[in-house]
Amino acid sequence: MPARLLPLLTADPQSGDTLGARLGVGRVTVRTLAHQLQDQGVPVHVTRAGYAVAPGTPAPALVHVTGTLGRVLRYAGTVGSTQDEMRAWADDPLSPAPHGAVVVAERQTAGRGRRGRVWDTTGGSLVFSVLLRPESGVPLALADLGLLPLAAGVAVHAACGVGGLKWPNDVLAPDGRKLAGILVEADLRGEEARRVIVGIGVNVHHAPPGAAAVGEWRPEVTRADLLGRVLDALAHWLAAPGPDVRAAWTAASVTLGRPVRVHTPQGDVEGTATALDARGSLIVDTPAGTRTVSAGDVELIGALAGAPPP
DSSP: OHHHHGGGOOSSOBOHHHHHHHHTSOHHHHHHHHHHHHHTTOOEEEETTEEEEOTTOOOGGGOOOOSSSSSSEEEEEEESOHHHHHHHHHTOSSSOOOTTOEEEEEEESSOBOGGGOBOOOOTTEEEEEEEEOGGGTOOOBGGGGGGHHHHHHHHHHHHHOSSEEETTTEEEOTTSOEEEEEEEEEEEETTEEEEEEEEEEEESSOOOTTOOOGGGTOTTOOHHHHHHHHHHHHHHHHSSOHHHHHHHHHHTBSSTTSEEEEEETTEEEEEEEEEEOTTSOEEEEETTEEEEESSOEEEESSOOOSSOOO
């Protein structure tokens, strides 16, 4: 029942009578539902003027998109993870999520990053998942999947407007602290993905110890505005040719030209990151020769200082 009230709330207060009339319930029930939403972690303001969500909340009524992604959006207070919520929605036999659907939540109890790492969703962060389906025209062939994290990274970096990109899927602040992370999970069928779910977490106005928040550089940013900007940028870069994605990623990179240690399932690769290949893999010059790494975690050797190098 609280989920019925949530889509009606905006940043402007509405009376209990007004909301009750739209829901077909009394104002006492509206008040109960509002408090239930608060208990779930939704920033609902209950005042004499009425009921509203905090300005900048990434709720459907406050998020504006112009591209193909995010036109269908579900917003929740507390979930296990937005990835799991999206997967369940995509598999709904009665009303499956369409291409471009988005799940965004205030809090995750089982949020995860790459290799099962936990993503902290303390208040002030933005966590959401986007569904991609092959019938949309987005290239989801096996050969193209390596470029997806790069395209998503370019989109998030462009929307945040600060920092640089660490291969394959992190956005770092100018001082090297982590601003955002990306998780791409594909359901493969032969040589093509049946669907892909892109999970994105951005520290907007809060960051865990050792990380950074976008608001440190752009205090005016809101989570609703940033979500809309990321979705529009993501729609653009997912449709962009591979060479354009690699060029944009390279221009924002804090990885290329630096000494790195790449942790891979086959062992560490240490050397200088020099370029990306056509599939988005990282090319590393090592003392033993050139290595091409398609999957791994990059550790930058030496602290970043100031802006990314040219």
